[in-house]
Amino acid sequence: AQKVTQAQTEISVVEKEDVTLDCVYETRDTTYYLFWYKQPPSGELVFLIRRNSFDEQNEISGRYSWNFQKSTSSFNFTITASQVVDSAVYFCALSEARGNTPLVFGKGTRLSVIA
Amino acid sequence: DAGVTQSPTHLIKTRGQHVTLRCSPISGHKSVSWYQQVLGQGPQFIFQYYEKEERGRGNFPDRFSARQFPNYSSELNVNALLLGDSALYLCASSHLGPGSYEQYFGPGTRLTVT
Numbered sequence: 164a165q166k167v168t169q170a171q172t173e174i175s176v177v178e179k180e181d182v183t184l185d186c187v188y189e190t191r192d193t194t195y196y197l198f199w200y201k202q203p204p205s206g207e208l209v210f211l212i213r214r215n216s217f218d219e220q221n222e223i224s225g226r227y228s229w230n231f232q233k234s235t236s237s238f239n240f241t242i243t244a245s246q247v248v249d250s251a252v253y254f255c256a257l258s259e260a261r262g263n264t265p266l267v268f269g270k271g272t273r274l275s276v277i278a
Numbered sequence: 279d280a281g282v283t284q285s286p287t288h289l290i291k292t293r294g295q296h297v298t299l300r301c302s303p304i305s306g307h308k309s310v311s312w313y314q315q316v317l318g319q320g321p322q323f324i325f326q327y328y329e330k331e332e333r334g335r336g337n338f339p340d341r342f343s344a345r346q347f348p349n350y351s352s353e354l355n356v357n358a359l360l361l362g363d364s365a366l367y368l369c370a371s372s373h374l375g376p377g378s379y380e381q382y383f384g385p386g387t388r389l390t391v392t
Contacts, residue, residue, distance in 0.1 A: 167320075198380065200383070205385065206366055206385060206386045206388070207383060207384065207385040207386065208321070208368060208370075208383035209383075210380050210381075210382060210383075213379075213380045254320050254321075256320075264334070265311055265313075265323040265326050265334055265336070266311075266313075266321070266323065266370075266381060267323070268320030268321050268322075269320055270318075270319055270320050271319075271320050
């Protein structure tokens, strides 16, 4: 069975601080995909990144970076020099590549960036 | 290009009533999925449709049903509403078949059951 755990329920940081959001996943498949989504107060889920299980290279996109480690089943998300606009709920999700498998989400981490 | 659209934005219903939620996918996307997000939780999968056929169903009662039309838009129907059905209902579309591709979400329909 698939499972995604985001142990941090809420995080509060001061603007310009770096912050890392943790994600640990469970799956029996060797082929799977991991995702991060951002949900601002408006409610719409905004796609941030998709990573497949065969690509363990870390990725950087502007102030965002992702650290994928299969050995620890983790896919952590770091925001560098956080800004107030980064305040949102962030979800990590997993999709197994076999058959018709939907996204399995974690419970989310609420990030508050204080000016 | 327009993103995923959903209607209505907000809805208030009474217990026992029926509700229909609508979703239009991104142009060219043939797969639509529905998720329920209860306050404080992550989205939970309800249904997935691809090329107008049901391809997946989550652990929801038979009161929940859906369909996809020839233009790939979709409806989610919920009968005999319960207070616990109050949630944000999200629709997502994706370009290719079910499984591994990024799903793009609409703004959601917030359903309140009183």
